[in-house]
Amino acid sequence: MPRSESRRLDDARSDWMCLRREACYKCGASRAESCASLASDGSELVSSGMPCNTLVLRNLDALTTEESVAAFAEQMVSAKPKNACILRDPLTRSSKCCALIEFDSVTDSMQLVQMTREMDIVELDGKAINIDYAKHTYKTIMGDSAAAAAAAAAVAAAAAAGASSSTIVAPPQPSTTISTTDSSSAAAVAACVAAASAASAAA
Secondary structure: OOOOOOHHHHHHHHHHOOOOOEEEEOOOEEEEHHHHHOOOHHHHOOOOOOOEEEEEEEEEOOOOOOOHHHHHHHHHHEEEEEEEEEEEEOOOOOEEEEEEEEEEHHHHHHHHHHHHHOOOEEEEOOEEEEEEEOOOOOHHHHHHHHHHHHHHHHHHHHHHHHHHHOOOOOOOOOOOOOOOHHHHHHHHHHHHHHHHHHHHHHO
């Protein structure tokens, strides 16, 4: 089934109602891998309570963007976040309904967490969300995500290279053209040899 922007992430599970396929015919992702990525709720990114400058937002709407996350954080603490990123599946690029917010200081992140914990419900784009400290900093988490995306791209490139390995490419043929400079040099050398021979015969 094709996925459109209007469909929610929960509805994306219906893509795997097909009983004949165990892997996506477009991207090659396995059924188990895709279902596992959809089931992840971002809890593995949450810290045990140690404050840091990076926060994890969970249970977001599937259509929530980085701009709305940054605007929400700035409205809450009157401090513009340094970075805001929606976590996405590396293969399908669909939202995992989680986001990361990085502030310039731990004080700003602590202020946001304290304010949200005093509220009964924290909503963003019409959905009640959870806000917690991240287990690692923004750069560490995004570095791991970039490495995973690079690995997926390398696998795709290797597969494409394997598909085109049957094509035979003729090696370049050596050129038989003699340059003007080389011809002139050969003529000069021949003239010098002939002159030397004539001088020897005269002597």
